[in-house]
Amino acid sequence: MQNFCPGNAGVRMQKGRWRAGLVLMLACWLLLLRGDACGQIYLPPSPPADPADYGKVILDQYSLPTPGAVVFDHWLHRSKFTCRLCHVDIGFAMTARATGIRARTNRQGFHCGACHDGKRVIGGKTVFAACSDAPIGRECARCHSAGKKGAREYEYRKFTARFPKAIYGIDWEAAENSGAIKPIDSLEGVVPKGEPMQAREDFAVQPKYSWVHPIQFSHQKHLAWNGCEVCHPDIFPTTKKGAVRYSMFQNVEGRFCGACHGKVAFPLNNCQRCHPAGPAWAP
Ligand code: HEC
Numbered sequence: 001m002q003n004f005c006p007g008n009a010g011v012r013m014q015k016g017r018w019r020a021g022l023v024l025m026l027a028c029w030l031l032l033l034r035g036d037a038c039g040q041i042y043l044p045p046s047p048p049a050d051p052a053d054y055g056k057v058i059l060d061q062y063s064l065p066t067p068g069a070v071v072f073d074h075w076l077h078r079s080k081f082t083c084r085l086c087h088v089d090i091g092f093a094m095t096a097r098a099t100g101i102r103a104r105t106n107r108q109g110f111h112c113g114a115c116h117d118g119k120r121v122i123g124g125k126t127v128f129a130a131c132s133d134a135p136i137g138r139e140c141a142r143c144h145s146a147g148k149k150g151a152r153e154y155e156y157r158k159f160t161a162r163f164p165k166a167i168y169g170i171d172w173e174a175a176e177n178s179g180a181i182k183p184i185d186s187l188e189g190v191v192p193k194g195e196p197m198q199a200r201e202d203f204a205v206q207p208k209y210s211w212v213h214p215i216q217f218s219h220q221k222h223l224a225w226n227g228c229e230v231c232h233p234d235i236f237p238t239t240k241k242g243a244v245r246y247s248m249f250q251n252v253e254g255r256f257c258g259a260c261h262g263k264v265a266f267p268l269n270n271c272q273r274c275h276p277a278g279p280a281w282a283p
Pocket residue numbers: 056057059072074077078081082083084085086087092093094095096097098099100101225259260263264265
């Protein structure tokens with residue numbers, strides 16, 4: 001259990017919180033014991049040992065021997081853009097290798113080519129082009145970089161050195177609050193799809209069991225990062241509060257909160273961040 005429970009995770013807790021932490025550890029065991037018929041253990045899988053690999057997507061569907069598989073990193077791109085811009089306006093799927101990105105679509109200015117067209121200026125810099133007609137060279141290897149040491153300009157540790165850290169990896173919320181990053185939410189020429197949904201009053205998530213405290217979840221904060229359409233209707237099919245019933249098990253399976261937490265947003269192992277008070281019976 002060492003790595004999974006907040007009581008052990010090196011979180012400095014206030015005195016009164018220890019008991020909550022302990023009870024949460026019990027809940028960990030519950031999760032461990034309540035497997036499905038196949039005896040599968042329902043604990044969130046550990047995130048990759050190196051936070052540099054968290055949110056890394058390898059695109060190797062159409063790899064010919066050259067120029068090789070493409071590595072896409074969330075840590076670099078999410079520091080510059082909101083999730084919404086890429087996953088709603090540009091239209092990348094929320095599942096690895098589901099978008100059908102091709103050299104051709106990039107060249108036509110879709111997908112990676114929406115930014116990587118060799119012309120667009122972002123942060124005072126012209127963004128290098130994707131899949132152009134140029135002969136295979138260094139520029140190609142910046143994306144087609146799998147297994148190529150030194151092909152990339154950006155390096156995780158150097159790039160994130162000044163970002164606030166969390167138990168695991170970067171604390172992205174703090175990074176934004178402190179102004180260390182200022183994600184861009186729109187691009188000239190990339191037209192938002194449809195009418196934007198109207199924002200609602202903020203609320204927390206009410207769990208279905210009385211023994212679980214309200215879940216830490218700011219609707220307001222999430223929509224600033226994600227926009228509405230990333231979550232509604234695909235991840236949370238209804239906009240009526242409490243209408244969808246889901247459990248921690250489904251989160252662990254990568255659905256609902258787990259559609260992002262455990263892949264790109266902070267991992268599910270960080271129980272305390274969503275369950276700050278532990279279950280309701282804890283003092
Ligand atoms: C610059 C564009 C860009 C930004 C910004 C971005 N993403 Fe992505 N995301 C992608 C691409 C590209 C993929 C891979 C899609 C594919 O393979 O078809 C992806 C995949 C994903 C996946 C699936 C990963 C997997 O392993 O299955 C999740 C979840 C995700 N993004 C969440 C987010 C969240 C949350 C944010 C904001 C914090 C975000 N993304 C910001 C481009 C972006």
